Amino acid sequence: MLRNMRNPRKETLAFIVVTLAVSWAMATLFLVGGEKSPWLMRWMMCVPGIVGLGCSWFFRREPPSAVGFAFPGWKWWFVGLALPLAYGAVITPLAYAIRFVTGDAAFIQYQPQLLKGPFGVTGLATVPVMILFFWALTVTWWLAAASVRWRWVEKLGAKLPERWRWLRFGLAALVWWPVVGFGVPSELGEEVGWRGTLVRWWMHRPGVAAAITMPVWAAFHLPLIFSSTQRGHVAQNVTFLLSIAVAAVVFAQLYMASRSIWPPALFHISWNLINPLLFGSVYNGRPGLFGGQVWVFNGEGVFGMVLNGLVAAWLFRHWRRSARNAERAVMPEPAATPA
Structure with missing residues (x-):
């Protein structure tokens, strides 16, 4: 009876409104405070998970375990960790191809001398050291x-x-x-909310689940475009928000395919390390292994928007075909016409 009384649309709206209101308020405090409290932003990233767990219990009496905390198997674990490296393997040669075709040597530049890692490591060695150190922490x-x-x-x-x-x-x-x-588990907090709550509630309709999270996840990142680093760069900020929106589809698929919160959380935290390590940070301007037109070839720039957009388009097409095939499978056979 309780199941029949549920109103998924109202539950979803309540979750979105509360999450954005609280997270935007915290982001505003961060910006007004001169951007000197990074811990505030890290805890802001936990808001979706906290609100999601609260809404799941309030509306559905679901325990925290409902989001999927069990180990999903090594395949999905390594997919979450290594997927950002796959993006890097596509972005780097593509950026150099554009540099070659246009003749613009400043489009992308190799700059390992700017990297500094843990244990006094500098230069190119910073990349494998930081990745291996990060993987050890996971x-x-x-x-x-x-x-x-x-x-x-x-x-x-x-x-x-x-x-x-x-x-x-x-x-x-x-x-x-x-x-x-392992730091404040901010990326895990986000994934518990966006994927473990919002996507899970609509998982019976994958296309709808992904479509809902696209604008909402972009809206969650909206305050960042007013930071000192990103403020005033209109084209860059529009691209940034669009890349976040289409990336939500990939994250949704990771969760729905694995039925676990860990693969998207690992992808999220690994992405936040590897993308700026290779291509620089659009958030604070910190240099990466490659410099130049960072907002174009960055995974959260034009290249990221295009790559994630292509994957998202393929996934929506896949879900639509799967839904059609499912409908055909349950349709009754037409009655035979008597001779």
Whole structure:
């Protein structure tokens, strides 16, 4: 009966309105404060997840586990981690091809001397060192995902004497605190909201799920165009928001195909490391391995918009064909005409 009383449209609208209102308020405080509190922006990224978990419980009485915290398998885990590298493998030669055709040597330039990494590493070595160091840190996420899938905490807790069963909460804390310790889990917080809540609510209609998140995710990033780095660059900002919108389709597919929050979260956090590391940051202007017309060839610039747009177009076509095939499969056979 409760299922029949649900109003998915009102639930979706409530989630979107509350999430954008709170996140925009926090972003405004960040901008008004002179952009000196990066931690405020990191916590702002957690707002969708917090609101999503709250709405899921309030409207549907769904526990946090409903978003899909279980380990999805190594295939999806590595897809989430390595997909940004695949984008880089396409963007780099494409940018150099344009440089060759146009004769514009300033379009893209190799500048490893500007990179500085951890442990005193500089130059080209910064790229593999930072990626490997980052991948090592994601082991903390894997431990949490594996503990959910194989119920490590529950199994260990069940072996404790009755009076010591409360220690299972301590076991859970040991598993999950490194997830928080891996910086503020901002990208994970976003994915719990956008994909684990919004996409999941509409997952029975993949095209609708992706289409809803496109403008909403772009709107979530809207305050960033008023930052000191991005302010006033109209073409760059329009491209940036469009690239975010079409990328939402790829993220939605990762979640729906894996049925887990981890692949899109890994893609998100890996993207936020690798894209600026290779092509510079559109957020703060920090240089990457390649410089030049960054807003054009960046993964969150023109190239990112085009690549994600092509993938998004293919996915929408795929979902439409799948829906048609499903309809044909359930349609009754026409009655035979009597001779």
